[in-house]
Amino acid sequence: MNKQEQRHIFESIIEQHKGILFKVARTYCPDEADRQDLIQEMMIQIWQSVHKYNDQYKITTWLYRISLNVAISYYRKNSTRTKKFTDLNEQMMEIPVEDKSENEKQLNLLEQFISELKEIDKALMILYLEDKSHTEIAEILGMSISNVGTKVGRIKEKLKTRFAQLKS
Missing domain, CATH: 1.10.1740.10 (RNA polymerase sigma factor, region 2, helix turn helix motif)
Known part of the structure; x- marks a missing residue:
C-alpha cells in the first residue's frame, strides 16, 4: 500500500x-x-x-x-x-475566602474593562497606570504627545461610562 x-x-x-x-x-x-x-x-x-x-x-x-x-x-x-x-x-x-473590599472589586472591574480595549488602547492604559508621562508613552508607542493625551482622555471617558452603566 x-x-x-x-x-x-x-x-x-x-x-x-x-x-x-x-x-x-x-x-x-x-x-x-x-x-x-x-x-x-x-x-x-x-x-x-x-x-x-x-x-x-x-x-x-x-x-x-x-x-x-x-x-x-x-x-x-x-x-x-x-x-x-x-x-x-x-x-x-479549603482556604477561607474573605469578602473582597470595594476597592478590590473596582480594580478587578477596571482590569476587565481594560482587557476589552483595543490593543493600542490597552498599551496606553497600562503605561498611564504605571505613571508614565505622556512624553514617555509617546516615545514607547511611537505616537505624538498630543495624540497620547487625546487617546488617554477618550479611554478614561469610555471607562467612566462603563462604571456608570454598572451603577445604574
Whole structure:
C-alpha cells in the first residue's frame, strides 16, 4: 500500500468512526485540552497501524483496541500529574475566602474593562497606570504627545461610562 492509499484509508476511517475516538477520550479525560491531546495520540497510532489492519476483524473492533490501549497508556502517564493538580486544587478550596473590599472589586472591574480595549488602547492604559508621562508613552508607542493625551482622555471617558452603566 502506497502513502496516498494509506492516507485515503486513514481519512476514511477517521471520518466514519471519529465517534469512537471521542467516546473513549471523553471517558478517560474530563479536561478538554487533555482530551484533544489524547485524540491526537490515538490518531497518530491509527496512522502508524493502518497498514497492519487485518480485514478479518471489524474496523470498529480494531479502532476500539487501538483507542483504548492509547487511552490507558495516556491515562497512566498523566494520572500522577492530574493527581497533583487535583490535590492542589482541593487544598486551595479549603482556604477561607474573605469578602473582597470595594476597592478590590473596582480594580478587578477596571482590569476587565481594560482587557476589552483595543490593543493600542490597552498599551496606553497600562503605561498611564504605571505613571508614565505622556512624553514617555509617546516615545514607547511611537505616537505624538498630543495624540497620547487625546487617546488617554477618550479611554478614561469610555471607562467612566462603563462604571456608570454598572451603577445604574
